Amino acid sequence: MAKRKPITVAVVGLGRSGWDIHVRQIQDDPRYRIVDVTDMQADRRREAERTLGCGSFAEFAPMLKKTEAELIVVASPSHLHAKQTVAALKSGRHVVVEKPAAQTMRDFDRMVEAADQAKKHLLVHLNYRWMRTFTFMQDVLKSKKLGKVFHIGWLIHGFGRRSDWQCLQAHGGGLLNNHGSHMLDQMLRLIDSPIETVMADMKHINDAGDAEDHIKVVVRGENGMTGDLEISTAAATRLGHIEFLGTAGSMVIQQGKAHLKYFDPRKVKPLKLSKKLVAANRQYASDRSMPWIEEHLPVEGRDVGGFYDSVVDTVRGGRKFPVKAEENREMMRVMALCRKQNPKFRGR
Template structure:
């Protein structure tokens, strides 16, 4: 098996919880180096790991085949383009880029150099989302007419971090996940209408977003707020045959943040069951166990794609599709009107 050397740019939450542990858990992948200004932080988790002081130093290493871009958002395009110019495959954490123009530049560069460009839309492998995909695919809910997807938090005091200062707040932070899941299920909408607001005193950027994606036969509501004390609701989906309501958040992030390595058959097991109500089946409302979630599947698919043994799990085109909605949503919020797509 070809050994895939990996270089990681950035060791914040994304690098520490979503990337380094999964590289270590993927057969045939080896983390070679991490770009960080805080070697002690890296070595606390990864003793003996090579810590590069900057991106050029990382890209000069001959044994790095894949570069993971987990740097602050505004650096994604710069770092991805540099890695591609150096002949490396690239995995970019969400958001793919901070502008649609940059996203298209990255995709074009990857195609020109015959390198894989993939986007870390890991929420495709959440337990709850995989459960919903199955319910829709097997017709349990009938034709979907209403879909609500939420990532709410209770963070009443803004943190002193660059993430809190993102210009479009949760639309840029959590919006890519919400949008990507909606596009996976329903495809491109006709239009988007978005409301952004800042409700926390002294907040440096919006902390609330509510967006409606308009389809001919359904409405999709995407929502994220940092002032929701009862933040358990994740999905509320209604179709012509039934409804599915899901509370709780996929467990995989919490596990890696707590220091657990991705391992075992029950790694992505979500114990919080959804509630399925199908009036015509006579069973009434009932608990429904979740399909297993597993971010490791993304990494296995990426390794196979690099070896030319399978497709790119999240191609650059998916990232571009998300950026189209993100930018249209920002325009909608600024102009206070629905934007056609």
Template sequence: MTNIKVGVIGCGSIAKHRHIPEYAMNENVEIAAFCDVVKERAQGFADQHNAKAYADYKELLKDAEIDAVSVCTPNYLHAPVSIAALESGKHVLCEKPMATSAEEADAMISAAKANGKKLMIAHNQRFVSSHAKARSIIESGTLGKIYSFRTAFGHGGPEKWSADGEKSWFFDKERAFIGAMGDLGVHKTDLLRFLIDEEFVEAAAFVEESAKQYSTVDDSAVCILKSESGIIGTLAASWAYNGGEDNSTVFYAENGMMRLEDDPDYSLIIHYKNGNNERHSLGAIQSNEEGKQTNTHVIEQFIHSILENSEPPVNGEEGKKSLAVILAALESSEKKQIVRI
């Protein structure tokens, strides 16, 4: 059995609820170090896992024994920390959105190539059972030509979940760069690209800061997207869905419609135009809601790519393409025009 020594940089909620437990469950991993600007936070996890604690990520990166790191920092640090880690010879799993610009994303991709290391972006929606099944159904041609879609990802906001509540970096434009669009919307652009196996070429969007008095970033956005072959649809991302979480996607196609994560009992439903229906109960989607913390499969995919020396399923290029759609939507909202991607 190979032991991959891992360091976790940034010990907030995403590390606490996703990265750390999933590394701990992986028999091929030893969590060797934690880093957080709040040293006590890192020390708390270090004590639990018999690991080292750091307040400065550059010190952690000097440890030659560490093979890989998770970058779970505020968004503005994703690129600089990831690049430094890659240049110090570590494989990198970076939280989404991977960067705050296309230029940063390119620099991360270049650093991974130059140093022969893996770079994976933590987009987990591809690995949800209903979404994996949906891709195989679309590929099979059962639905015929896809015409349109609608997808949403919204909840009441990260203040209920973040380690720092309303004072979280999520709401600070300097550190977050982007709000609900980067937190939630980019997950859906990645999912849609994965499901239709096409790139988006145009975006139009309305992006608002209306629901959070303590925030300087977007909290509600609706985008219209068009793919290479002319599939059109809407993507909504919001921190103002206060009655619960919506993580649904619906496709409208030649032979019927397919609903994903849109029904409490069945995670995939197909209504065929001939009157037939298909219902699949494939397990719960990943959620921030209490008691719904399921395995995202992101960690196991990352570790597998290192052990097998294979390309991570969501590599830097994939992360950049999903980010590009969000950047185009922001530009569209600012310029009040349709933007080419």
């Protein structure tokens, strides 16, 4: 088999995401070659030139006009994603775009349309899909050890007082767009059903700016499965867990370890309902003789490679990308409903 030539890349934005995530992942990967970067700060451009041996531009438009890159990584502030992505696709390039892909479903639809018309790939960077925690949860769900899982809950608490651009709605900031999009994406994939009901509460507590730093989102799928996501950076007591509730048991994930407690329904006798209005010994009539099975497991699911492995497989190998456009759009629809219920956080 002939050796594939490296994918040439231009990175837009050299901040925490652009530099520390995207550049770090591909700079030493022989399947990629970074040829250009764009950033408004001269010191970041000089660092890229020195470290990567690439060209640099202060602005997006001149870079897009001159670069030979076939893949554009859009890691600029969130409110610029849609405009820059559409322009890059129309110029004939594939695009990796940071989450949130766009501020509105209308903008995202424009991005998908541009990709279809250009016959190029639109690749949304929802990289938590590739984490082994997620594949572990998928495997537990598929195993049916817990029976039919009817509820999934996420709780992520911590404390911080943020003061950068992601505290501003005008720039697409806020916890729902930022960390929430990763968790919401995973939750919707596990529920695996169109969402029929959304209840959301969003608050601005400690951060500078006007974007939310506390979110509570409860959803119900058409299949009856529910999800509960709570993320707060206004909680002084740090907590974090994921919970699965099923008809035959439950699971809690904390600090990289999973505790499963379940029973085999085939080994449980059917309950006989008592219609007497007097409880024996003044106690609840409850079966306490369940044949429980308990497992304590490391949260290490299947290794499905990394995000940029899938990018190569799609761009060079023609495989379907794991994050589908319709899945991202469904997540954006749910996020839009969250904001509709919280008009203070509809953005600018």
